[in-house]
Amino acid sequence: MFYRENGQFKTSYSADQQIFPIAQDRWMILALIAFAFVGVPLLVDEYMFRAILIPFLILSLAAIGVNVLVGYCGQISLGSGAFMAVGAYAAYNTQIRIEGMPLIVSLLTGGFFATLVGIVFGVPSLRVKGLYLAVTTLAAQFFCDWAFLRIGWFTNNTASGSVSVSNLHILGWTINTPVDKYLFCLGFLVVFALLAKNLVRSAIGREWMAIRDMDVAAAVIGIRPMYAKLSAFAVSSFIIGVAGGLWGFVHLGSWEPAAFSIDRSFQLLFIVIIGGMGSIMGSFFGAAFIVVLPIFLNQFLPWAGSLVGVDISTAAVSHTEFMIFGALIVWFLIVEPHGLARLWSIGKQKLRLWPFPH
C-alpha cells in the first residue's frame, strides 16, 4: 500500500536515471542516513559503538570493495585481508613520514597503494579463472603477511612489530571518543557506498557484470577483459585499502599484521556470500550478521548453559561458538544461497503487493 511507484512519473532523463528511482526508497535512505548521523549517537552507549557499530561500518565498507570484485566482476579473491593491510600500512607510513599530513589524505593514499598492489595481483586473473584464481590471490595474502612482518621499513622499525597511531584529527576536529570515530567511519561509508552504488550501474559496472556472467561472450561483444578485470581489481582494492586504513587507525589504534590475516579475508568473503553477491545492500546485511553473531553467541551460550544448569567454561564457549558459526554458515548457504539481499528483494516484492496480493 505504501511501497508503490504508481503515479511517480519521470519527466526528464536525469530523473529517470537517479540512483533510487522510487521515491519511497529515496526517502527511506535519506531517513536512514539522517538517523545514523543524528539519532544513533544520541541513543547508543559506548560499548555498542566500540564492539558493534564501528566494526560493522568498516567491515561493510570493506565488503563493498570485495563485492565489486567478487559479486560484480566474478573474480573470487581470498586476498582481501592483504589489501586491507596494504591500505593500513601505507596510510600509517604516509602519516608518520610526512609531517602534517591530513588524516583523510593519508587514508586515501593507503587506498591508492592498495590499488597498485591489487592491480599487480590482479594480473593473473587475465589468464587464470575461478578457483585457480582464488588460490593465486592467496599469494597476495601470504606475501603481504610476510612483508609487513619481516620488512622493518614498513613498520618504521618498531621493535615489537606492532604500529600505532594516535592523535587523529581533521580540520581541528579531534577524533578520540567512540562517537567521533563512529561518525568519521560513517562519513566514509556513506560516500563510498553511494559512489559504489553509482559505479556498478554505470558503463563500467555493466562491463564487470558481463565479464562475470561469461567472459568469453563479453570479449566477443567488444568488452576488453583486461581493462574490465583490472579496473575491478583497482576499484575493489582501493575501497578495501581505505577500509583497512580505517580498521587500523580508527578501530584498532595499534595493530600488527595478524589483524589482517587470512581469517580476515575469509571473513570478508563470508560477509559477501551471506549478504548476497552482487548487491551493495547485501554487504551491509552480511557485515551486520558477521559482526553480531559472535557477540550474540558469546553472550547467549553461558546464559543458555546456566538455564539448563551446566556451567560452560570460556574455552568450551569459544569452541561451541566455532561450531555454531560453522553450522550456521552451512545452514544459511543451503537455505538461501543467494544471500540476505535476496530475502530483502523478496520482501520488497511482497511489500509492493501488500495488503492485496491479487
Add this chain to the structure above:
Amino acid sequence: MAFFIETLLGGLMAGMLYSLVALGFVLIFKASGVFNFAQGAMVLFAALAMARFSAWVPELLGLESKFLGNLIAFVLAGAVMFVLAWLIERLVLRHLVNQEGVTLLMATLGITYFLDGLGQTIFGSNIYQIDVGMPKDPVFLFENVFQGGVLVSLEDVYAACVAALLVAALSLFFQKTSTGRALRAVADDHQAAQSIGIKLSRIWVIVWFVAGITALVAGVIWGSKLGVQFSLTTVALRALPVIILGGLTSVPGAIIGGLIIGVGEKLSEVYLGPFVGGGIEIWFAYMLALVFLLFRPQGLFGEKIIDRV
C-alpha cells in the same frame, strides 16, 4: 654438495606429505566439484581422534602391546572419518547440488569452523603426541661419496615410504576395483555416470571417506613429527599451491606438484631466504604456482580448459 642434497631430500620428504594432503583435495574436487577447504580441518580432526584413541584404547582394554593399541586407534579414527564423510554428504553436499563453486567453497569453510570447534570440544585442545613407533634417529648416507655424508632423519624416510605406499594403494584402488572405476566415471562425467546406474551420493561418501583416510594418514605423520595441535590446519594452506601447480583434477599432478613445491620451498628458504630476511617458505610456494599458472593456466596435468560461448 652434501648440504644441497640434504636440502633436496628434506624438500622431497616434505613434498611427499604435501602430496598426501593435496591428494585429498584432488579426489574430492574430481568427484564432486567441491573445492574442499576443510581438508586441513579434517587432518587436524583425524589426528586428534587418533591421538586420543591411542591413549584411551590401551587404557580401556588394558592392552600391553603398543602396536595393537595404535592399530585399533587407527581403525577407530578411520571409522570416525567415515561417519564424518557420511554426515557431510547427508547434511551438506546433498543440499548444495548444482550450486556455484564459490558457494560450495564457502560451505566447506563452514565445515572447517565446525570441525575445528567439534574436534577441540570432544578431544580437548591440548597438544598431544602420537607415537606410532617411528624411529627418530638421524642416519648418514653416502658417507663414502661425500665428506661427512648426507644427514637424513629416518622418521622422514619412513613417512615418505608410508605416503608412497598410500599413493600406490590408492592408484591400485582406482584402477582395479569396480568402486574405483565408478569413482573415475563420476569424475569424468556426472551425468553419464548416473545414467549407467552409479549412485552419486554413495560415490561422494566414498570419496570423502577416502579423503578422510588420506587426512588421517597425513595427520598421523605430521602429528608424530610436530605434535597434534591447532597449527596442523595450516598444512592445508601449504598444500593449496600444490594442487594448482599440479592441476586441480590430476592425481599424478598432486604428487609431482607436491614434490616440486616441497623442494622449491626448502631450496628457496635455504638459498634465497637469508637475502630477504627469512620465512619466505610460505609465500614462495604460492608465487611459484602463480608464475607457473601464467604460462599454463590449467596447471601441470590439469585438463585443458576450453571456453565456449
